[in-house]
Amino acid sequence: MHEDAPIISAERRERVGTKYAKRLRASGRLPAVVYGHKEEPVSISLDRKEAVRMLTRGERVFRLSLDGDDKQFVLIKEVQFDHLGTDVVHADFARVDLDERVEVRVPISLIGEAKGLKSAGAVLMHPITEVEIECSLFNLPDEIEVDISDLDVGESITAGEITLPKPTMVLLSDPDTVLATITTVEEEAPDEAATVDADAEPEVLTRKKDTEEAGDKKPEKKEG
Amino acid sequence: MPPYKIPKRVKFRKEMRRTSRVNRNATRGNYVAYGEYGLQSLESCWLKSNCIEAGRIACQHFLKREGKLFIRVFPDKPVSKKPLETRMGKGKADVDYWAARVKAGTMLFELAGVSEVRAREAMARVAMKMPVRCRFVSRRMSV
Numbered sequence: 001m002h003e004d005a006p007i008i009s010a011e012r013r014e015r016v017g018t019k020y021a022k023r024l025r026a027s028g029r030l031p032a033v034v035y036g037h038k039e040e041p042v043s044i045s046l047d048r049k050e051a052v053r054m055l056t057r058g059e060r061v062f063r064l065s066l067d068g069d070d071k072q073f074v075l076i077k078e079v080q081f082d083h084l085g086t087d088v089v090h091a092d093f094a095r096v097d098l099d100e101r102v103e104v105r106v107p108i109s110l111i112g113e114a115k116g117l118k119s120a121g122a123v124l125m126h127p128i129t130e131v132e133i134e135c136s137l138f139n140l141p142d143e144i145e146v147d148i149s150d151l152d153v154g155e156s157i158t159a160g161e162i163t164l165p166k167p168t169m170v171l172l173s174d175p176d177t178v179l180a181t182i183t184t185v186e187e188e189a190p191d192e193a194a195t196v197d198a199d200a201e202p203e204v205l206t207r208k209k210d211t212e213e214a215g216d217k218k219p220e221k222k223e224g
Numbered sequence: 225m226p227p228y229k230i231p232k233r234v235k236f237r238k239e240m241r242r243t244s245r246v247n248r249n250a251t252r253g254n255y256v257a258y259g260e261y262g263l264q265s266l267e268s269c270w271l272k273s274n275c276i277e278a279g280r281i282a283c284q285h286f287l288k289r290e291g292k293l294f295i296r297v298f299p300d301k302p303v304s305k306k307p308l309e310t311r312m313g314k315g316k317a318d319v320d321y322w323a324a325r326v327k328a329g330t331m332l333f334e335l336a337g338v339s340e341v342r343a344r345e346a347m348a349r350v351a352m353k354m355p356v357r358c359r360f361v362s363r364r365m366s367v
Contacts, residue, residue, distance in 0.1 A: 201319075
């Protein structure tokens, strides 16, 4: 399956650290690291445009072309973004063999129209967008489809309920993790803010000491 | 001005301004975590509690009961201000307003359960109420 994995050309980074990484990024390169298989981690740099194009296309397994050798397969493990989440600033790759079992996070795709969404105020919530599974690299799925057509208001689908595409795959995420649930949005009071007292102040936890020192009154509430 | 949203309890009534920590980039709370779309701040500021409330009202009045709004910032910083024409000194002034510390990249609001078109329209209305430049964002690519 991944014999035709895209080749990503890399250069070895001789100088590492924030200063040199910034210079690399300014010159259109993307700092990255390759590790795994009990070998020394290698700091590399990639062509930023090429790497981002491949990542946005959904590619996860690459053939790394480094020092004239392009036989090493690598799996993308992590991508770091800048503070605005627009630019990729770093990428982690793990060395893998094609017959190896790997632990990967696979995105979830919700299919079907939930029957609970037909009622007024119902909202589909899916806080988790990916699950972690263990599978062989040959069977690495692009996404896992979860059918939500039977989901009603108040019901939820957990990670333990989904059917993995292959029986050899093992779910590593917590089986109780909620993947999708349908909740009803409660109508808020129209002038909720106006009901707040204008002189409202938060309770001050250290105020008790002041009153004790002054010796005026006993504190109204004793904090535990 | 009524305080719209303030902490229930605090350790100290007033705190130092710490203005040197304002103009920084967000390293936490800077991606869409709960909803599908979000409004991200592109500048840093102290976001007043009434601005957050104005944004909430603008969004919910536009969407009616459609979708779910998440407010990702909370005004937990008391900001004190001396009254006008007051001489300096005589101790720290009373708390004037409560603010959320917002850095460039902070996710201010998130929306779930609405189409992208509706979310864009709603967030455009919220952005009008914000004292900083904002932009509409969706979830990051997952690897």
